[in-house]
Amino acid sequence: MASKKGKAERRSTSLESETVPVSATNFMEFFGLGGGALPTVNIETALKVPAVQAAVSFLSRTLATLPLYVYRTGERGPVRLGGKLAVVLEENPNDEMDTSKFRRFFWEQVFTGGRGLAWIERKGAGIEALWPIDPGSCSIRRRGGRLFYSFDGREYPATDVIDIPYMLKRNLVQHRGPIAMAEKAIQLALAMNDYASNFFAGGGVPPLALEGPMPANDKAMQRAREDIKRAVKAARDDQLPLIQLPVGYKLTQVGYDPAKGQMTEARLYQVQEIARAYQIPPNFLQDLSRATFSNVEQNDLYLVKHLVSQWATALEGEMNLKIFGRMNTRRYVRHNLDGLMRGDFKSRLEALATGVNSALLTPNEGREIEGRPRDPNPAADQLYIQGATVAIGTSAIDTNATGENDNPPLNDPAADTERQVTDDTETETG
Structure with missing residues (x-):
């Protein structure tokens, strides 16, 4: 009695199966629970789906x-x-x-x-x-x-x-x-x-179905299935397009x-x-x-x-x-x-050029973004903007812009008057 009791106590120390530990992902399926007809999904099995792995x-x-x-x-x-x-x-x-x-x-x-x-x-x-x-x-x-x-x-x-x-x-x-x-x-x-x-x-x-005269007992049916299985396997292994069947039998696809x-x-x-x-x-x-x-x-x-x-x-x-x-x-x-x-070199440079031309970046800041050394020229640390851009409420006439070759701008009225006086003086002298 004592030996039997001790043996029973030793058996009850662990409920875990030696073949399927409690920590296994298919532990519940071992008892016929939760498995269903579809595969079990966890992180490891999900990553075997190429789309999940790619995502x-x-x-x-x-x-x-x-x-x-x-x-x-x-x-x-x-x-x-x-x-x-x-x-x-x-x-x-x-x-x-x-x-x-x-x-x-x-x-x-x-x-x-x-x-x-x-x-x-x-x-x-x-x-x-x-x-x-x-x-x-x-x-x-x-x-x-x-x-x-x-x-x-x-x-x-x-x-x-x-x-x-x-x-x-x-x-x-x-x-x-x-x-x-x-x-x-x-x-x-x-x-x-x-x-x-x-x-x-x-x-x-x-999946195939065999049609023809069926054997009379279970053993004969099993032998017939084995014969058909060997015939299909031999055709597959030998890469033959035909399967030799007994006379009166034929194979049809199922679903x-x-x-x-x-x-x-x-x-x-x-x-x-x-x-x-x-x-x-x-x-x-x-x-x-x-x-x-x-x-x-x-x-x-x-x-x-x-x-x-x-x-x-x-x-x-x-x-x-x-x-x-x-x-x-x-x-x-x-x-x-x-x-x-x-990875888009062209678009990246175009974006940097737009930033420099819009006074959002200095040339040196743009070079720093690209991982290039700073230019020692002090002008590379200044902001630049396109010349046709003026402050709101003003016009190009209000700015002290100069024309070509350091001459006054062509649309400056004062410069036009000065040019007219100069032309009249040259005419009288002539």
Whole structure:
């Protein structure tokens, strides 16, 4: 009795199956729950769908490569800051990551699980580093009206954590992620991928029905099926267009159209559904089925105005609040969205030329944007504007402009009178 009781107690110490641990993503399916006919969707399986992978990579890399600068409000306008703070925020957030790698990981968490987290390491009033936090290993709780983040055995207040959720729930603590919300669309994409791969793995042979005199018993039926299976496999392996069947038998397709084996239209629609879930124009996921020159150009503008700028503003606001404090009004971080034009050399130079000719930039400021050295000529630090532009309420006559070769302007009445007197004097002398 004692041995049996001890054995029973040892068996009850763990409810976890040795073959399917509780932590497995398909744990519930092991018990026949939650599986359904469609594949399970989680971050890892969703990223196997090319459209999801492209959307996550495109958005995270685009936002990670945007230039991020630290400014201070000066008497004459914004002034870029230098020093350690600029190094941490603009170049190297910590000893293991540069700013591109850090922000790419941060945004990948936002566009997969639905939340990006980073811990602000402080030393006194200064910022030492920014460290990424794994959202899957972090628990968030509200206690006494304040948020606290528990990670790696430590608890951090909300003032020390940069937190960008994809979409908050009603309790302002939990969040929703794009993959979880687009679960059904991703399930269909996975199911179609599985069907197509299994279909072509079988040599492109559709489900078949055998018609003819049926055997009298189960064993004879099984032997007939095996014979047909071997015949189909032999034809596929030998790349033969014909299958040898017994006399009086024929094979017919069951519910299959060979022209739709790859389900091209349905899979294309799923790409559009996933693009819709991420609010990305489909052409950025390589779907050019409805693309024209004009609408692709408009999609570029849509991407910047309605997607990239919104997420950039969210990160700017969170950094300004958590790094500089709620009451700070002098220092701030800001993305330079013009960095998206880095690959368009012609448009970038035309924009800089317009800025210089409109007195928005000095020539040296334009050169600095392009990463070129400053010109030592003092004139390169002056603002210029087109000569035909005058102040409101005045005309070109009111300005002290000169004509060609340092002569008075042709439309100057005083100069016209002087020229007339000179002409009359020369006539009398002659």
